[in-house]
Amino acid sequence: MSVLIARLIADAEGLSARIDAVRANLEARGVRTAGVSMLDHCGETLEITSPDDDLAAMQDVLDTHFSPSDTLVARDVIQFPRLFVSDMDSTMIGQECIDELADFAGLKEQVAGITERAMQGELDFESALRERVRLLNDLPESAIGECLSSRIVPMAGAATLVATLRTRGCRTVLVTGGFHHFADPIGEQLGFDHVVGNRLEVAAGKLSGGLVGGIVDSGIKRATLLTEAEALGEDVITMAIGDGANDIPMIEAATYGFAYHAKPKARAAANGRIDRGDLTKVLKLLGVPMREWVG
Numbered sequence: 001m002s003v004l005i006a007r008l009i010a011d012a013e014g015l016s017a018r019i020d021a022v023r024a025n026l027e028a029r030g031v032r033t034a035g036v037s038m039l040d041h042c043g044e045t046l047e048i049t050s051p052d053d054d055l056a057a058m059q060d061v062l063d064t065h066f067s068p069s070d071t072l073v074a075r076d077v078i079q080f081p082r083l084f085v086s087d088m089d090s091t092m093i094g095q096e097c098i099d100e101l102a103d104f105a106g107l108k109e110q111v112a113g114i115t116e117r118a119m120q121g122e123l124d125f126e127s128a129l130r131e132r133v134r135l136l137n138d139l140p141e142s143a144i145g146e147c148l149s150s151r152i153v154p155m156a157g158a159a160t161l162v163a164t165l166r167t168r169g170c171r172t173v174l175v176t177g178g179f180h181h182f183a184d185p186i187g188e189q190l191g192f193d194h195v196v197g198n199r200l201e202v203a204a205g206k207l208s209g210g211l212v213g214g215i216v217d218s219g220i221k222r223a224t225l226l227t228e229a230e231a232l233g234e235d236v237i238t239m240a241i242g243d244g245a246n247d248i249p250m251i252e253a254a255t256y257g258f259a260y261h262a263k264p265k266a267r268a269a270a271n272g273r274i275d276r277g278d279l280t281k282v283l284k285l286l287g288v289p290m291r292e293w294v295g
Contacts, residue, residue, distance in 0.1 A: 002076050004031075004050040006058050007039060007285045009070040009277060015046075018065045022048065025061045029054070045284050055271065068275035072256060072285040079237045080286060084165050085225045085250060087242035088176035088183055088197075090119075091260050092158045092190060092279075097182040098132050100151040104143040107135050121245030121265045125217045129177060133200065137209030141202050144181045152182065154190060155260075157279030162191045163295035164283055170239075171232065175224045177216050177246055196224050222249035241274075241282070242266060258282060 010018075023033050031052045039045040050058065058073050072078065089096045102111035111132045118128035162172050174187045175196040187195040199212040214220070221242075229236045240247070240254035243262040248269045251257030259270035260279070267273055274281050283293060 002053060003034065004053055004055060004058060004073065004075060005078055006048040006050075006062060006073045007071065007078065007287075008046050008062055008066055009044055009281055009284060010046040010066065019046075021065050022061055025064065026050070026057065029057045029061070031057050031061075039287055040284070040289065045287070059271070070274045070277045070281040070285065072258075072272040074256060074271060078256075078287065080168060080288075081165070081170055081237045081239035081256065082232055083171050083173070083225070083229050083236055083238045084162075085173045085175055085221070085228065085238070085240045085254070086192075087221075087244070087247050087250075088174055088186060089178050090243045091241055092155055092174065093186060094153050094155050095151060097147070097152065097178045098136075101139070101143060101147050102132070102136060103151075104147060105136055105139045111135055118246070119244030120263050121248075125177060125246045126215045129198070129215065130211065133207075133211055134209040136207045139207045141205050141207060148182060148185060152186065154186070155279055157281070159190050160293050160295040161279040161282055164288060164293050166191060166193070167294045171228065173224060173228055175216065175221050175250070177221075194228075196220070218246040218249045221247060222253050225250050225253050239282075241272075
């Protein structure tokens with residue numbers, strides 16, 4: 001028989017009263033509570049189990065009484081993943097690379113507006129990407145290196161998350177609708193096994209305003225996760241994380257799909273949500289003790 005398991009990073013203040021409220025709210029929705037306990041000895045990760053398979057109700061109730069919080073709700077026992085596929089911009093790094101690069105052309109506000117609408121799911125991703133890249137026409141390629149060194153910073157906890165996953169035998173893949181010029185060095189810095197991204201076209205030391213090859217969009221992100229999982233064998237536990245609308249198919253396809261400080265549509269699609277903490281909260285929700293974190 002399957003069991004619904006919910007984990008959340010909870011503040012100790014008022015915890016007992018909120019747990020009682022969660023129990024009552026779930027019961028009112030016809031969802032029984034089988035158990036409530038602290039997962040770790042330090043008393044931060046709360047685990048709630050239920051024999052009733054209503055994941056949406058569980059998420060809604062946790063949102064009502066604990067939001068903003070860091071949560072994972074799963075059907076069946078939570079296991080350590082063998083595959084991790086992650087978005088890059090605003091997930092593994094704190095910036096949107098194309099927006100920062102556009103600043104060197106004096107176009108950050110214009111490009112960032114398009115980026116935001118695309119990530120909210122208001123614009124078609126490919127057309128929005130091509131429009132933004134066209135605006136970078138004639139920007140010196142050297143601006144990319146300067147942007148990387150002066151603007152791009154890994155997200156808090158990114159290196160620890162990736163290193164800990166890899167140490168435990170998990171394959172790590174960085175897949176981005178951004179560009180290899182950024183993703184390759186960032187992937188190497190953070191320790192990813194493989195990188196998938198778009199390629200900016202460069203001619204005579206300047207960006208041409210075009211792209212080389214196919215577009216890494218939401219479909220490619222999902223396909224990357226499925227192909228990588230298939231290569232690892234049957235019934236592979238997978239994990240994905242992202243923040244925007246183009247991450248939704250990947251998040252939905254993963255066993256554990258995390259939305260990281262995400263746009264509303266991406267958050268709604270996820271069964272894991274990091275709304276408050278940094279990326280190490282993913283490790284806490286997986287049940288990895290801090291003493292076993294790497295980096």
